[in-house]
Amino acid sequence: MKEEIVNLIDEVASIIESEKIEDLRKLNELPYEMYRIIKELQSELPELKNLLENKPRDVELPSSLISSVDELANALESVEFVNDIDGILNLMDSQIMQILGNIVDGINTLVNNLQTKITTLGATLRRYKLNARFHDKTKLITATLKELNPYLKIVREEREKLLKMHDGLFNIYNQALLAVDTQELEHYSDRAITIADRLYDTGGVWVTDILNIFSGLESITAQPVSELINIDLPNKEEEHETNIQSLFFRYPPFRPILVPDTQDKVFRDIFGSYIWFIKPKNGYIKWVKPRGDNYIIKGTSEVSPSGKYISIKNIEPINTLRTKKGFVEVVLEIPSKNRQRKIVLRYGSDKLKLSLENGKTPQQIKSQYRQTLQKRNRSSYDPTNLSYIWYCTRGFGFSTNPWDIQCPFKKECPLGKSCNGKSWSWNRRIHPKVFPKIEREFIGIPNSTKVGLISPIVQRRVNVQELYTAVQFTMPYSHFPVNIEFEKPVGRILPETNVIGFEIPVDLLNMIILSIMDENANKDQLGLDMEFELWKGGPKARISDVLISKYYFYTKGDRGFNLYDIAEQSQDKLLKDYQEFRENLRRDLIHAWKSPTNTALEFIKWAQETLLHTLAHLFMAYVSKELQVELSELLYMYKVDKKRALILVAENSPIGAIDIVSALENWGTPDKFIEKFLEDTVSLFSEHEKDIKDYLESNKGPINDSEKKKVIEKLKNLYEEYVDNGLILDLHTFSVHLLLSGIFESFIQTSPNRDLLWHSFDDLLTIAIPNYCIDGCTSCVMLTKGCQHGIGQPFITSKLLVKVFLDIVAKKREFQGPGNVVLKTLIGQLTKRKLVALSPFIDEEGVKFLKNLKSAGVDITIELLNTKENRNFLEDLERTGIKVILRNKVHRKAYIVDDTLVINTSTNLNLRSESYNSFSLRRLTI
Secondary structure, eight states: OHHHHHHHHHHHHHHHHHTOHHHHHHHHHHHHHHHHHHHHHHHHHHHHHHHHHTOOTTOOOOTTHHHHHHHHHHHHHTOOOOOSHHHHHHHHTSHHHHHHHHHHHHHHHHHHHHHHHHHHHHHHHHHHTTOGGGHHHHHHHHHHHHHHHHHHHHHHHHHHHHHHHHHHHHHHHHHHHHHHHHTSSTTOOHHHHHHHHHHHHHSOOOHHHHHHHHHTTTOGGGSSSSSOEEEOOSOTTSOOEEOHHHHHHHSOTTSOOOSBOOSOSSSTTOBSOEEOEEOBSSEEEESOOOSTTOSEETEEEEEOTTSSOEEEEEEOOEEGGGSSSSEEEEEEEEEETTEEEEEEEEEEOHHHHHHHHTTOOHHHHHHHHHHHHHHTTOOOOOTTBTTEEEEBTTSSEEEOOTTOOSOTTTTTSTTHHHHTTTTBOSSOEEOOOOEEEEEEEEEOOOOOSSOOSSEEEEEEEEEEEEEEEEEEEEOTTTOOEEEEEEEEEEEEEEEEEEEEEEEEEHHHHHHHHHHHHOGGGSOHHHHHHTEEESSTTSOEEEHHHHHHHHHHHHHHTTTTTOOHHHHTSOHHHHHHHHHHHHHHHHHHHHTTTTSOOHHHHHHHHHHHHHHHHHHHHHHHHHHHHHTTOOGGGEEEEEEEOSSEEEEEEEESSTTOSSOHHHHHHHHOOHHHHHHHHHHHHHHHHHHHHHHHHHHHHHTOOOOOOHHHHHHHHHHHHHHHHHHHTTOOOOHHHHHHHHHHSSHHHHHHTTOTTHHHHHHTHHHHHHHHSOOSOSSOOTTTTOOSSOOTBGGGGGGGOOHHHHHHHHHHHHSOOOEEEEHHHHHHHHHHHHOSSEEEEEOSOBOHHHHHHHHHHHHTTOEEEEEEEOOHHHHTTHHHHHHTTOEEEEESOOOOOEEEETTTEEEEESOOBOTTOOOEEEEEEEESOO
16 A cells, blocks of 8 residues: 555656646547547448439449448447547557548549549530530530539538548547657556646645545545535635536526625625626626636636636636626527527626615615515515526516516517516516536447347446536526526546446337337237326326327427427417327337338437436436445436447546445445346335325315316316327426416406415416326436436436336336337347247248347257248258257247346247237346
């Protein structure tokens, strides 16, 4: 231990003395730059191939250009993304760069040939135009040029994209080579680099702190993030150093800081007067500006070497009362109905500033404010608390100024003249909760050639990049969404952290999704299993309709971010639009087993992401509980590629000092951990359903008010009409629709107790629709903090989808689908080394399938019924090396994969048949 610490001290000292910190920071970003370019290249190749294959008739392509595109696409599929210099050099020295160079050369040749051909045809055309005898040829050349000129333009654009990616990869290669050539940057450990980076930025630390860092007694690398951010809070009792996650969840930008000011003599004990901002991409901030090129208002930030993101060093929140006007305004442009909507957010109070500067005490101000509101018949709120807002009920702005009882934005609001302030709220509400939008990428998980049913992943030295790209909130009452994009994202890199998780075959996900959605796969008892009672004694709904409803709001509402434009539709218009959407999607999904349309593929992609996102939430919570790690010290990730879907939980530590991998080893094997997670999550859902029923039963009570009864009955009838038409709304979405569409107002308009009913809206709704968790809530699958998707979280999580998935993979639940498609996919995707098939019958397609499987290295034994038809295939199967057992009686149809999984089914290896069959999966071991 002593020697290790001494060596680490020497290494850190060497880094600091070399003054190479900036170079080392750049090296940390190189793998992500390479990853970004390769992903961009992968997405570009299909477009390039399509361009080449659909060339004009008179164009000749350079030889082997299309085959080179295919070769590069295949090579990129098997790329192992790396997170160190040696890995970058090995990748760049591989065949990939040579193939890319050949493609660029081929495109250059194509451009030159096209240019020459166009020039020659142009000269010929000019000559022919002088002679009427060549009229027909002139028309032919003109038509050819009309094809060639736009094609040349597109090919040139494609060449520029390829050259940019080619040059970008070579630039990374040269930087990596330089690091090796200098022999100063290559051999430093990530632990030493991380510590040196922290000490270098600090500018000076106590010796005891250094010893604690080196010894691990207080390792900075065990902090949830790679570095802490200092925030100068107005209350010295509050913590002044925080990590990036706590910063965005406890003190997010664009929300008043919810601590009282205990420092300022004039503005002492004022709550919510401090705030900080990040320069918005879709707006501007009035009357305050960042210092120099800084992106933080106010504070210090540093642009990453790649220029892709900033890291925050410290934050000095603005006291809005100390500004010249006593308040600050943020002006934003938010998309709505194919146009931009201007929104104004005001923070601070000129009136409060003036009163305090004139020597009035908070008590005097409160008394005066109370009298002002009483004159206007308004409720009284504390005017020294600036965390409450007056707001536009149509979503055009808000103000934290307690004296903005009337709309202060009439002159600048686009509806100012027509509205004249009538839409301004009658009471103050707490500032809406602000959610960050987060993007995560990771490098360092090896590719898998075959993925089992559920295969565990345990990996050290994984490189994670995290970007905070925006903050989001919804306006009170209108629920209009506000998305504040940052001019530059706030980011960080965890260079070598630890990850645990599991992977699932993508084709298995797709089959389960389609088995839920395909009406032909949900008949008889299976169909009944896909229905559930929304609440005791309430209407029944199909799981497929819940998912379609959620997807409708997701896709029509900008990934669930913008409910406003959909929810404000009338009842008839909403139902008409939804029914058309639903019928088109259901029709496409029935045929999606073999030939999915783009509409079906988009739905499947959403369902994949929803399932993985929900599983990632659940798995992170499980890792936290079982391995006894705080949730704040973990983060989740998920990803889908062509063959596998990954669910991962990583340490919030730059070099894995928390060591969840060792904690997992102490717990047991990764296989058992994943198996227990699946089983415990199934139990969690059962307990949660019971808790919901118990809660609803305990909150039942008689409703004596006749007016309330009428409204409750109207709400219930409306909701049940929506359910009858397949539109299943959760309480939040239904409430937004009732308010924005004016439906609720029409229900109470003629009542003598209109105001009372209006204020009882939430209570009436929960009595009419007594289920707060139709497809997920914060007690089961949603996170109160830490979710990547901000306010869109409800539309990309699904309790029901995950429950069906877990029942199938962990509880042997049956599902149905076209037997030939499902059986080939299951066996083909899950079998790595051995298959035992019990199938009474087989046909030519089944024989061909088994032979292909055998050629891939799978040991195969098949039991067949001893019939003339089956004996005809005996020689062909045995010649391939497949062991065949003929029996006089074979009733069972089952397929044993790798001695670990049994596929029970009603289908034979008659793979020409397209009939629907049932399947269930039973794990012998995970």
